[in-house]
Amino acid sequence: MTTHPTPPLAMQAMGLTKRYGHVVALDGADFELAKGEILAVVGDNGAGKSSLIKVLTGATIPDSGTVFVDGAEVHFKNPLSARLAGIETVYQELAVATQLNIAQNLFLGRELRKPGLRGQIFRQLDKSRMRQQAADHMKNLGIRIQSINQKVETLSGGQRQAVAVARAAAWGKRVVILDEPTAALGVRETNQVLNLITRVRDQGLSVVLISHSMPDVFQIADRIHIHRLGRRAVVVSPKTTSMSDVVGVMTGALPADAVQSSLIAPSPPPETAGP
Amino acid sequence: MQTSDRVRTDTGQARIDAEPAGNPPAGLLAGLRRAATGLFAYPVAGPLVALVLILVVFSVTTSTFLNAGNLSLIFQQSVVVGTLALGQTLIILVSGIDLANGAIMVLGMVVAGSIAAGGDPGLGMLVGLAVCVVGASINGLIITRFRLPPFIATLGLFTILTAAARLYTQSRSYPINSDFMTILGEGPSFGLVTITYGSMLWIALTLILAYALNQTAWGVRVYAIGNSPAAARLNGVNVNGVIFSVYALAGVFYAFAGWQALGRTPIADPSGYQIANLDSITAVVIGGTSLFGGRGGVAGTFVGALIVVVLKNGLTQAGIDSLYQQIATGFLVILAVGADQYLGRGQRA
Numbered sequence: 001m002t003t004h005p006t007p008p009l010a011m012q013a014m015g016l017t018k019r020y021g022h023v024v025a026l027d028g029a030d031f032e033l034a035k036g037e038i039l040a041v042v043g044d045n046g047a048g049k050s051s052l053i054k055v056l057t058g059a060t061i062p063d064s065g066t067v068f069v070d071g072a073e074v075h076f077k078n079p080l081s082a083r084l085a086g087i088e089t090v091y092q093e094l095a096v097a098t099q100l101n102i103a104q105n106l107f108l109g110r111e112l113r114k115p116g117l118r119g120q121i122f123r124q125l126d127k128s129r130m131r132q133q134a135a136d137h138m139k140n141l142g143i144r145i146q147s148i149n150q151k152v153e154t155l156s157g158g159q160r161q162a163v164a165v166a167r168a169a170a171w172g173k174r175v176v177i178l179d180e181p182t183a184a185l186g187v188r189e190t191n192q193v194l195n196l197i198t199r200v201r202d203q204g205l206s207v208v209l210i211s212h213s214m215p216d217v218f219q220i221a222d223r224i225h226i227h228r229l230g231r232r233a234v235v236v237s238p239k240t241t242s243m244s245d246v247v248g249v250m251t252g253a254l255p256a257d258a259v260q261s262s263l264i265a266p267s268p269p270p271e272t273a274g275p
Numbered sequence: 276m277q278t279s280d281r282v283r284t285d286t287g288q289a290r291i292d293a294e295p296a297g298n299p300p301a302g303l304l305a306g307l308r309r310a311a312t313g314l315f316a317y318p319v320a321g322p323l324v325a326l327v328l329i330l331v332v333f334s335v336t337t338s339t340f341l342n343a344g345n346l347s348l349i350f351q352q353s354v355v356v357g358t359l360a361l362g363q364t365l366i367i368l369v370s371g372i373d374l375a376n377g378a379i380m381v382l383g384m385v386v387a388g389s390i391a392a393g394g395d396p397g398l399g400m401l402v403g404l405a406v407c408v409v410g411a412s413i414n415g416l417i418i419t420r421f422r423l424p425p426f427i428a429t430l431g432l433f434t435i436l437t438a439a440a441r442l443y444t445q446s447r448s449y450p451i452n453s454d455f456m457t458i459l460g461e462g463p464s465f466g467l468v469t470i471t472y473g474s475m476l477w478i479a480l481t482l483i484l485a486y487a488l489n490q491t492a493w494g495v496r497v498y499a500i501g502n503s504p505a506a507a508r509l510n511g512v513n514v515n516g517v518i519f520s521v522y523a524l525a526g527v528f529y530a531f532a533g534w535q536a537l538g539r540t541p542i543a544d545p546s547g548y549q550i551a552n553l554d555s556i557t558a559v560v561i562g563g564t565s566l567f568g569g570r571g572g573v574a575g576t577f578v579g580a581l582i583v584v585v586l587k588n589g590l591t592q593a594g595i596d597s598l599y600q601q602i603a604t605g606f607l608v609i610l611a612v613g614a615d616q617y618l619g620r621g622q623r624a
Contacts, residue, residue, distance in 0.1 A: 080511065095509040099502035099569045104495055109511035111492035123491045167510075 010035045010206035016065035025051035027230030038207040040217040043227030057089045058082030086173030090164045092180045098153035103134035158189025169200045177208040237262040318563045322578040333589035340592045344467030354473045357580035358532035360558040362525030364576045368501045370568030371425035377551030378436035379410035384533040388449030388543025396453035404530040411526025419515040440545040448544035459538030473535045484573045501568025561611045
């Protein structure tokens with residue numbers, strides 16, 4: 001087999017299968033995500049997108065198949081182990097606590113304590129340090145807010161989604177996975193969130209964008225993973241493939257080999273070293 | 276990992292401006308609504324205004340209400356419900372409710388009283404504490420592990436423990452002779468004013484719990500869970516663990532409330548404090564903590580407990596039948612929950 005330099009992959013999966021009784025959710029699905037790219041994952045309802053994402057985020061354990069993060073094989077047992085590997089997810093339902101302020105939301109579950117005895121014995125939170133870091137982070141992502149102490153309930157839908165994305169970007173060391181981040185938003189807010197996603201990528205993170213909105217996908221995706229019948233049909237570039245061709249492959253109207261593939265890793269991927 | 280670990284660049288592209296969601300309301304009614312909503316920014320302000328108003332009314336309408344002796348008595352009358360209500364506040368903050376807290380406290384008291392009657396008050400106190408923590412933890416276990424609604428779980432335990440206390444004592448009550456067990460009713464006196472150790476303990480427990488809720492990660496998570504359990508879970512919070520800790524910790528407060536009760540009346544009576552559960556819920560709700568969870572706090576509950584007692588005390592001073600006192604308290608509860616519903620919940624997503 002020829003070896004040629006491939007761009008480093010942030011995440012890769014091979015031959016994922018998952019059955020629920022007689023229902024085959026994943027049927028030998030492959031996946032690859034390059035470093036610093038926005039990869040859109042599209043597919044018809046029931047194509048197995050959600051099952052794929054659940055495996056990548058540790059929410060589901062596949063029946064077979066392997067997942068690699070930064071080239072190393074991983075076995076996620078639960079969402080926490082995926083998170084510890086540097087993979088953060090923004091779920092479709094807004095994962096923000098509206099009664100907490102922005103800083104509290106960014107640090108929820110990972111609060112910072114004061115140094116010394118006040119932190120160790122009295123478990124006192126370091127509110128000023130969390131506020132400062134949260135404000136810096138929001139500023140770096142270009143999210144303008146009146147105050148980091150604002151309760152999230154005072155924010156609009158787009159701003160709340162921005163807080164959720166900012167949170168994932170703050171803690172995700174490698175990959176941020178976004179499940180339909182613009183589904184509930186208007187046009188203007190959708191654009192704001194899409195801009196935010198490109199900035200997350202520009203800061204060096206890899207982004208997986210699950211979306212039903214073709215205009216969104218073509219606006220910001222670097223590559224498009226088309227999922228069909230429980231497996232990856234093809235990965236294409238929005239620069240070389242038209243929106244109608246993507247929809248064609250998605251629905252089966254167009255065969256996958258009729259469009260130009262933008263796969264990075266050789267396909268089928270090389271076997272990993274045996275035991 | 277901290278957010279500052281990575282270098283980030285600002286390319287000045289995406290701007291998401293923060294304007295408050297929704298349009299600013301107009302008109303007098305809306306102005307009132309805005310003012311009332313503003314009070315919610317300082318949750319303790321509403322109850323405090325109500326308490327002051329009630330104090331003024333009773334001071335003007337009765338001659339016996341406003342004197343140092345009566346005011347210190349009000350404080351002493353508040354400690355049992357006030358301490359129970361601290362535990363109740365925690366539970367309501369995570370969208371729960373505890374109908375069993377009075378029954379747990381009474382069982383702890385009679386067990387402690389029976390052991391003390393056998394000659395070992397120190398052991399009695401420790402076992403009483405254990406009974407309260409275990410009783411409250413059973414609530415927590417049923418609610419987190421078996422997913423029963425808190426109302427049903429604690430209603431069941433309320434019935435069971437009320438009967439258990441009577442069976443255990445064979446419906447007798449234990450007079451308490453130990454000075455230590457009744458010490459919370461004592462305290463330094465200044466003329467007519469007695470500042471009991473129980474009052475001091477109530478204030479201290481309120482401050483400690485306020486610190487835990489406002490200054491620790493555990494407190495932030497309590498509010499997050501009451502606000503949105505799903506969001507808390509997605510953000511990696513151990514939701515069931517925190518909820519269980521809330522119920523177990525409430526048991527500690529019930530034990531302190533039992534100690535307070537023995538200081539007020541030195542008898543461990545299995546048929547006492549029958550409606551302490553409802554009084555504690557009343558104090559929490561009047562204190563501005565939302566029954567939907569996630570909003571409120573112990574400062575409001577402190578004021579709420581005082582309101583409940585001031586209302587009873589003042590109406591007694593005014594010579595009004597105790598049935599009317601209950602009616603007044605009931606109206607206040609409906610008013611407080613109504614205010615929460617219309618002012619607070621409208622903003623929720």
